Amino acid sequence: MRAVRLEAVGNIGLREIPKPVPGHEDVLVRIEACGVCGTDRHLFHGEFPCTPPVTLGHEFAGIVEAVGEAVSGIAVGDRVTGDPNIACGRCAHCHAGRVNLCSNLRAIGIHRDGGFADYVLMPRKQAFKLPANLKPMHGAFCEPLACCLHGVDLAAIRPGASVVVLGGGVIGLLVVQLAKLAGATTIILSTRQASRRALAEELGATATIDPSAGDPVAAIAGPSGLVPGGVDVVLECAGVRDTVEQSTRMARAGGTVVIIGVVPQGMKVEIEPFDLLFRELKVLGSFLNPFTHDRAAQLIASGAIEVDRLISKHVSLEEAPDVIANPPAPGEVKVLVVPGKS
Structure with a gap:
């Protein structure tokens, strides 16, 4: 079968490898779609730990083709x-x-072969059923949505809350929708790209700002800003130095900051501890998707989360290495790798 293999940092390509055979408790899945994540690009550049050679791809869904003898329920x-x-x-x-903090955590698409391939093998306990009539591409959004759910859970957004989302990629746009479902009445998204700002407003943001147009902290939390004094919750979804540093200065006294975006390993930021102390800010990291994947699947299946407008394009397995090795195109939100695409 075909698989997109990270052979070493900076070395990725399409290879022919043996089709896996399920063990007693495994399911073999024919991939319908697998999303390209910012983490895949971090892996390519050596900015996130993994164990190459490995088939990348951790946002996948598809059709069960074979099951092990001990598998039930699927x-x-x-x-x-x-x-x-x-x-x-x-x-x-x-x-x-x-x-999510398991001392022996192993991730499909990072430590063992993943979904940028014709087939993926996984333990039965990692598989969650989706409706047969669900659009084939929608299942690939369950994993990123599950990670967003964990971040929003940690944020404990209350009905009527004010929220800032930093970053207009797929994580930021999913978080905007979750914040709206949680009852936030002020939802501000900050991103440089005009197309993403427009999409965010269609998906539930009450306002958007262009951080390159001036001081984004002043625009949101300053005396003449959208929410003078700061917001209840800041959700950092970009994983870059500027937005991490801005996040604590946009929160109100007693507010909460949740870092969801994956920052490159080793990156340092400047944050004033006295500010955290004096304003008693709660600053949390949100890692992975503990016990949220099934909830994400249910939300996707229900149609409560808009995903069609987040899909920028479909690419084939042959095109995937080039997509992963290069920065996102302007306006790109989510690229899906579709093995069946010619």
Whole structure:
């Protein structure tokens, strides 16, 4: 079968590899779609730890083609989405219910072969059924939505809250929708790209700003800003130095900042600890999707989350290495790799 392999940092290409065979508790899935994530680009550049050579792709969904002898509840022909993060279930973090912090965490598409391929193999416990009539491309959004759900859970957005979302990529645009579902009445998105600002307003943002047009902190939290004094919750979804540094200065005293965006490993930012202390800010990191993947699948299946307008384009497996090795195109939100595309 065909697979997009990261052979080493900076070395990616399409290869022919053997089609996997399911073990007793495995399911073999024919990939319908797998999303290109910013993390895939970090992996290519060596900015996020992984174990090459490995087939990338952790945002995948498809049709079950074969199951192991011990598998129940899922059958050949079912449409499924896969939670890529495999916890050991034995370490102290797992016993405490913090499976995303598992000491032995292994991720499909990072530590073991993933979904940029014709087929992917995963343990039965990582598979979640989707409706048979769901649009084939929609299942690929379950994994990023699950990560967003964890961040929004940590933020504890209350009805009537004010929220800032920093970053207009797919994570930011999913978070805007979740903030609206959580009852936030002021939702401000900050991003440089005009097309993403327009889309955010269509999806539920009450206002947007262009951070390159002036001081974004003043525009949001300054005396003449959209929310003088700052907002209840800031959700950083860009994973870049500027937005991480801005995040604490946009929150009100007593507010909450959640870092969802994946920053390059080793990146440093300047934050004033006295400010955190004096205004008693809560600053949290949000990592992965502990126990949220099934909720994400249900939200996608229900149609409560708009995903069609987040799809920028479909590419083939042959085109995928070039997409991963290069920065996103202007206005790009989500590229889906579709193995069946010619």
